Amino acid sequence: MDPTKNPLGVITMVYKDYPMLKRWYDYYSKQVGAENLFVLSHGNDPMHREIAQGVNIINTPRHPALPKFDRRRWNLMADLASGLLNFYNWMLVTDVDEMVVVDPNKSPSLVQYLSDTFPAGAPAPKSISPMGLNIIHVPKEEPLPIEPDETILSRRRFFAPSRVYSKPILVRSAVRFGPGGHRNNLGRRTLSDDLYLLHLNSYDSSESAQRLKGKHEVASSVKGSNSDYTQKHAWVEPNLDFDARIAQFKLGPEDIELSEIRSVMVEKQTTKYTESYIWGYFKDKTLYQLPARFAHLV
Numbered sequence: 001m002d003p004t005k006n007p008l009g010v011i012t013m014v015y016k017d018y019p020m021l022k023r024w025y026d027y028y029s030k031q032v033g034a035e036n037l038f039v040l041s042h043g044n045d046p047m048h049r050e051i052a053q054g055v056n057i058i059n060t061p062r063h064p065a066l067p068k069f070d071r072r073r074w075n076l077m078a079d080l081a082s083g084l085l086n087f088y089n090w091m092l093v094t095d096v097d098e099m100v101v102v103d104p105n106k107s108p109s110l111v112q113y114l115s116d117t118f119p120a121g122a123p124a125p126k127s128i129s130p131m132g133l134n135i136i137h138v139p140k141e142e143p144l145p146i147e148p149d150e151t152i153l154s155r156r157r158f159f160a161p162s163r164v165y166s167k168p169i170l171v172r173s174a175v176r177f178g179p180g181g182h183r184n185n186l187g188r189r190t191l192s193d194d195l196y197l198l199h200l201n202s203y204d205s206s207e208s209a210q211r212l213k214g215k216h217e218v219a220s221s222v223k224g225s226n227s228d229y230t231q232k233h234a235w236v237e238p239n240l241d242f243d244a245r246i247a248q249f250k251l252g253p254e255d256i257e258l259s260e261i262r263s264v265m266v267e268k269q270t271t272k273y274t275e276s277y278i279w280g281y282f283k284d285k286t287l288y289q290l291p292a293r294f295a296h297l298v
Contacts, residue, residue: 005088012040168181
């Protein structure tokens with residue numbers, strides 16, 4: 001860690017999605033301070049400023065056809081992160097429904113974890129991939145709704161491990177991301193033992209239905225002018241039937257180590273494009289449970 005730079009900055013981009021932005025803001029402002037958060041407001045939405053007070057809100061123009069949107073969005077966030085690394089040791093680049101947490105048994109906060117793990121002069125990888133966990137609501141096991149003043153993990157503990165969401169998005173070197181942030185150009189990946197990316201797209205059946213409705217509306221509005229965004233686009237397709245998605249899984253034990261899955265991901269890591277690595281494939285249709293020590297985090 002360079003003592004002349006701030007430890008960690010966090011970037012996201014958002015279009016509407018007000019409840020999730022509130023969750024993102026509440027979590028990361030406690031982790032790093034609102035002044036170290038950067039929100040790209042797609043369409044210059046005044047509600048984003050009202051929700052994320054004290055944050056660096058950056059107006060990002062919105063074209064209704066969303067031309068080359070995923071690529072443009074991640075190019076922009078990569079450029080911003082790369083520039084800000086002149087003033088930050090690490091930059092974390094996330095979608096608004098992604099919360100990167102550190103195991104409470106290892107450290108009380110992201111900043112403390114990075115400071116302890118990489119003190120001044122210590123070697124560090126160019127980027128780190130938190131282990132990806134898709135938080136998935138199982139209504140029969142978790143029937144209670146989540147109140148606004150409660151954390152999600154206090155009532156939602158089931159997750160599916162995900163190599164796709166084990167994204168190399170914590171960076172300390174100038175970077176280029178692929179669409180979605182699922183790959184970068186910083187070489188062979190480092191999978192963290194202690195950091196986790198909680199993907200919250202499916203954390204609540206009713207909330208997910210509302211967010212999916214919004215995604216379909218966007219896809220429908222651009223269908224005639226942008227073939228990348230149709231009702232069959234991967235952006236909306238995986239969650240078309242929430243109950244059917246849950247039915248694919250069996251319920252499993254509490255497990256955050258995921259030793260066998262991690263080993264396969266790392267050992268079978270291969271290049272997909274020049275200097276761009278992807279994790280090894282694993283097949284596991286189990287919904288594991290987070291330990292109770294994570295319940296207060298998000």
